[in-house]
Amino acid sequence: MRLVAFEPVYSEDSGSDLEKGPMTAQTRSRSDAPSERLITMNPVARRTGAWQSAPRFAGFALMLSLAASLACRPADEAPRVLLVGIDGASLRVIEPMILEGRLPHLAAIARNGVHGPLRSGKPIFSPRIWNTIATGKRPEKHGIEDFSKTDANGKTTLMLATDRKVHALWNIASDAGMQVGVVNWWNTYPLEPINGVMVADHLMGADIKGRLVLTDAQAVPPGQLVYPTTWQERVAALFEQERNITDVPNPFETVGELTPGAESSRDNLSRRFVEDGIVVQIAQEIENEVHPELMMVFLSGIDRISHFLWGNLEPPELYPESMRPPDAQREAGVRALQEYYRYTDALIGLLAENYGPDDLVMVVSDHGFEAGVRLQHLTGIHESNKAIDGVIFARGRDIAKGKIAHSMSIRDVTPTLLAWLGMPVAEDMDGKVGHFVKTPQLPKIATYDIEPVPHITSAPSGSEQEMLDRLRMLGYFEEN
Numbered sequence: 001m002r003l004v005a006f007e008p009v010y011s012e013d014s015g016s017d018l019e020k021g022p023m024t025a026q027t028r029s030r031s032d033a034p035s036e037r038l039i040t041m042n043p044v045a046r047r048t049g050a051w052q053s054a055p056r057f058a059g060f061a062l063m064l065s066l067a068a069s070l071a072c073r074p075a076d077e078a079p080r081v082l083l084v085g086i087d088g089a090s091l092r093v094i095e096p097m098i099l100e101g102r103l104p105h106l107a108a109i110a111r112n113g114v115h116g117p118l119r120s121g122k123p124i125f126s127p128r129i130w131n132t133i134a135t136g137k138r139p140e141k142h143g144i145e146d147f148s149k150t151d152a153n154g155k156t157t158l159m160l161a162t163d164r165k166v167h168a169l170w171n172i173a174s175d176a177g178m179q180v181g182v183v184n185w186w187n188t189y190p191l192e193p194i195n196g197v198m199v200a201d202h203l204m205g206a207d208i209k210g211r212l213v214l215t216d217a218q219a220v221p222p223g224q225l226v227y228p229t230t231w232q233e234r235v236a237a238l239f240e241q242e243r244n245i246t247d248v249p250n251p252f253e254t255v256g257e258l259t260p261g262a263e264s265s266r267d268n269l270s271r272r273f274v275e276d277g278i279v280v281q282i283a284q285e286i287e288n289e290v291h292p293e294l295m296m297v298f299l300s301g302i303d304r305i306s307h308f309l310w311g312n313l314e315p316p317e318l319y320p321e322s323m324r325p326p327d328a329q330r331e332a333g334v335r336a337l338q339e340y341y342r343y344t345d346a347l348i349g350l351l352a353e354n355y356g357p358d359d360l361v362m363v364v365s366d367h368g369f370e371a372g373v374r375l376q377h378l379t380g381i382h383e384s385n386k387a388i389d390g391v392i393f394a395r396g397r398d399i400a401k402g403k404i405a406h407s408m409s410i411r412d413v414t415p416t417l418l419a420w421l422g423m424p425v426a427e428d429m430d431g432k433v434g435h436f437v438k439t440p441q442l443p444k445i446a447t448y449d450i451e452p453v454p455h456i457t458s459a460p461s462g463s464e465q466e467m468l469d470r471l472r473m474l475g476y477f478e479e480n
C-alpha cells in the first residue's frame with residue numbers, strides 16, 4: 001500500500017528547533033574550547049597502541065595481534081559501549097518532554113554529554129539506515145538497500161544478514177577480541193557467530209510479521225535465532241513471563257478510545273510494548289552474565305506506534321473535516337504516544353544502569369516522523385525532509401559535556417564509536433568521527449572487510465524448533 005504525504009502540517013523549521021529551548025541555552029557554543037582536549041588516552045587505545053605504528057592497511061596478522069592484545073585484558077578494566085537504537089524517535093517529541101522533566105534518562109545523557117539531530121538519507125527506509133548506522137557505510141556499499149529483494153523467479157523475500165556485504169560494528173569489535181552483545185538489530189538473521197551473544201531480529205514475531213505484510217514477502221525459513229544455542233532456553237523463558245519491568249503502565253491498556261485506525265490495532269500496539277520490554281530483559285541478562293564491552297540493542301516500538309499515532313500531534317484544524325478526530329480521541333493518541341516515549345526512556349535507564357561515567361552510552365534514532373494520510377486515517381509517515389532527522393544522545397569519558405551534537409549523520413555513528421574505543425576508522429567508511437569525541441585518533445586503516453562475515457545458515461536443531469514452537473504458542477511468532 002502506498003502512503004501519501006500530507007503536506008501542510010507544520011513549519012519547515014519545526015524539526016530543527018534545537019537551540020530554542022532553555023535546555024540548550026547554555027550549550028550554544030558550537031566549538032569546543034581547546035582546554036577541553038583531553039590528554040589522557042582511552043585505556044583501550046593504550047592497550048591497542050600497536051595500531052599507531054600500523055601501516056595504513058588492515059593486515060590479517062595485525063587483526064590477530066590486536067585480538068590477542070585485547071583478549072588478555074581484564075574485561076572490567078576497559079571502558080564499555082552501550083548503543084541503543086530507538087526506531088523513529090523524534091526530537092519534536094523528546095525535547096518538550098525533557099523540558100517537562102518526563103524523560104529523565106535521556107535528559108541525563110544530554111546534560112552529561114551531547115545531543116542533537118542525526119541526519120538520515122532518502123528513501124527513509126529503516127533497514128538501509130540501521131545498517132548504515134552499524135557499518136559507517138552507504139546502503140549501496142553495505143548492501144541492504146531495501147526491506148526485501150526479488151529474485152529471478154519473481155519471488156520476494158526479506159533482506160537478511162547474508163545480504164550485508166561488509167563488517168558491522170559487532171563483527172569489528174568481536175574480531176578485535178571484545179565481548180559483544182547484539183539484541184534485535186536490523187538484519188541479524190541468519191545469526192553471525194560472534195564473541196558474545198547475538199539475538200536475531202527475527203525473534204520478534206510481531207515486527208517480522210509487519211515486515212512481511214509491508215513487503216508482501218514470503219516467510220523466511222526458520223533457523224537459529226539465538227547465538228550461542230546455550231542462551232536459547234533463557235531467552236525463550238523471558239517471553240513466557242511477559243512482565244512490565246518499568247513503572248510506566250502499558251498505555252494501550254489504560255488510554256481511552258483512540259482514532260479509528262489506531263483503535264483497531266490496539267492489540268498490535270500493545271504487543272510492541274511487550275516486545276520492547278523483552279528485548280531489554282534479554283539485554284539485561286547478557287549484561288549481567290557477559291558484561292560485554294560493546295552492547296547494541298534495538299527497540300522498534302516508537303516507530304511502530306508513531307505510524308498510528310503521530311497524526312494526533314497535529315492541530316485538528318489543519319486536517320480536512322472528514323478526517324478530523326474528536327478531541328478526546330486525539331488527546332488519547334497524544335497521551336499514548338508520549339507514554340510510549342516515557343516507557344522507552346525508562347527502558348534506556350534500565351539498559352544504562354550498569355554503565356559508569358567512563359563508559360559510553362549512546363542512543364540514536366534513524367529518522368523522525370511527519371503527519372500523513374493512510375487508508376483515510378490521519379497517521380504518521382517518514383518520507384520527506386520533514387522526517388529526515390533522527391536523534392543522537394551520547395555521554396561518557398572523552399565526550400564533550402552539555403553540548404549540541406551538530407552536523408552528525410547516520411554514517412558517523414560507527415566511526416565515532418570506533419574512535420572512542422581507540423580503534424582506527426577505515427578509509428572505506430563514509431562517515432566521520434563526531435566532533436564531540438576527545439579521544440586521540442589513530443591513523444585510518446584501509447578496510448575491515450578482508451574476510452567475509454560467517455553466518456549460521458544450518459537448519460534448526462530440535463531445541464531451536466521447540467523454541468519456535470513455544471513462541472508460536474504464545475502468539476509471538478506467527479506463520480505468515
Ligand SMILES: [Zn+2]
Nearest residue numbers: 088303307382
Ligand atoms: Zn517506520
